[in-house]
Amino acid sequence: MATIGWYGPLINLSEAASHRGHFVQLLVFVHNTLPLQYKTSGGGNVIRTDIQVGDETRPYFPVSIWGKHIVSMLNAGNIVLLNNVKVTQFGDAVEARTVLQSSIKCLVGSYELIHSEGANDLMKAHHLGIASKEKLKKVIAWVRRVEPILVKRVSHNVKRNQKSANWKFPEETQNNDSLSLEEVSDLNDSCNASFFASVGEMFLPINDMHDPEFEEERMFIRSRIFSSAFGNLAEDLICTGCQLCGAPLNSEFGSRIEQKTVPLYCQKSSDRLHVVGLIYRPFLLYVWDNSTCIPVVIKNKAAEILFGNVKAESVHSSYQKRARGQSRNEGMEGQCRSGINFYSLWLILLKALLQPGKNSPLKFQVRVDMTKNWENGRFEMLSLTLPVISNNVN
Structure with missing residues (x-):
């Protein structure tokens, strides 16, 4: 037809x-x-x-x-x-x-x-x-x-878009294991939840207020990683921030999932002091199963897990060496000295993660915060594990 x-x-x-x-x-x-x-x-x-x-x-x-x-x-x-x-x-x-x-x-x-x-x-x-x-x-x-x-x-x-009341008294965090995404999105109370889901899209909600030619498609990472538009991806995804709580400490980009002001104290640190360094900027990972699709906020520590424990500082260091235009021989010598080209490895991991229709579901554990809306951090990733597949040999 x-x-x-x-x-x-x-x-x-x-x-x-x-x-x-x-x-x-x-x-x-x-x-x-x-x-x-x-x-x-x-x-x-x-x-x-x-x-x-x-x-x-x-x-x-x-x-x-x-x-x-x-x-x-x-x-x-x-x-x-x-x-x-x-x-x-x-x-x-x-x-x-x-x-x-x-x-x-x-x-x-x-x-x-x-x-x-x-x-x-x-x-x-x-x-x-x-x-x-x-x-x-x-x-x-x-x-x-x-x-x-x-x-x-x-x-x-x-x-799922109906807002829930946020006046309930604080309760001990509950854990809900192996739910469907439909069940997760229907939860009425804040808790921790785990589920199996596949990765659909990676969305970086940035707004370059200093660039009048900023393109909105730059925020959709899946289309960039499978085209020639990933050249400055490391610059967009990596910034200066707290390596513990994941809060960016610069304001060159505006973002819906970043706070308007830098938090004075780090809630993840025992002395409440930020550990400043290069981090992965907070982004949204859209995951899906047979029931529905939800956006999950990924902050620095969770991003490191997602990217195979490759830290932002390692990626940025390798990216800078590449950007300086080293010759092929110098690049090979540098790679031998450092052991691993983390930037190339990171790109490979991104492509594998975002390969549509090719990946098995992953097991996510998220924090569900009912005081936040869907695109502003209601679901935040805590950990990620690969499903165990056993082959029974008789």
Whole structure:
């Protein structure tokens, strides 16, 4: 199915891989929406929203939405027609993304309307071509067929953004082990929780207030690491800060998950003094399982665990040697003296971590702080372990 229209061909999601680099139309059901936010000097600002969509040929497909005018028309449970979206590929993962010329048309405004009105009545309310009408009919039939699963996930997506009260008395920290991400996001009390999840995206919510040409895509690490845009990645991810609590001590970047002022005391130090050095800047790691996706805040100590115990100072030192433009022979001699090129090793670990669809789930332990919202540190990583796979030999 590939009917040509004014906005590119209307395609099935199963055909997306054959349209890489092209502009297409997608008529799809919206499973969930996940805004990725950062804080500018003027306050919070949604700059990208990741959505999961599906049709009768492929139940789940990622789309990145840029632009508030499109996001405002998207809700879980909608059936929409996305016009002029571009199919892209990062590693082995194929997804779609909106551009300046993209537009959206909401065909079914809520999940309930699919059952309250017949398919023919829904199509009469919109001026659609023959191919679009046929596609809408197929998507509606598919939604009705898999209704029990969709109802559960759509209702969960709406519920997770509801704010909880923060007036409860302090209680002893509880531990919840091996939960699904849906169960973690539904927790009502602050606690520690562990779960198995796969890594989806690494998001660095920075705002370079001194650079008028700052590009928002610079904050999405997965796309940078699989392209040629990772040259200054170490400069973005590494800064001066406290190596214990992970608080940055410079203000060259603004960030939604960094404090407006440097904390006077270090809560992780016995003498309350900061241990100043190079650290990994706090970032968000979006992780997912079969139930949903959540953002996990990663600070310096957790980042070291995530990057195979490679410290920021080691990465930065190797990066500076590379940036000074040493000759091949000097570089090899320096590598022999130091033993390991930590910058190259770090890039390899990042690529392996963010390789879409290739990694087994990891076991995360996080601190759940119900006084914070989703993008501002509600889930903070404490530790990470690899699952143990045993082979029984009879």
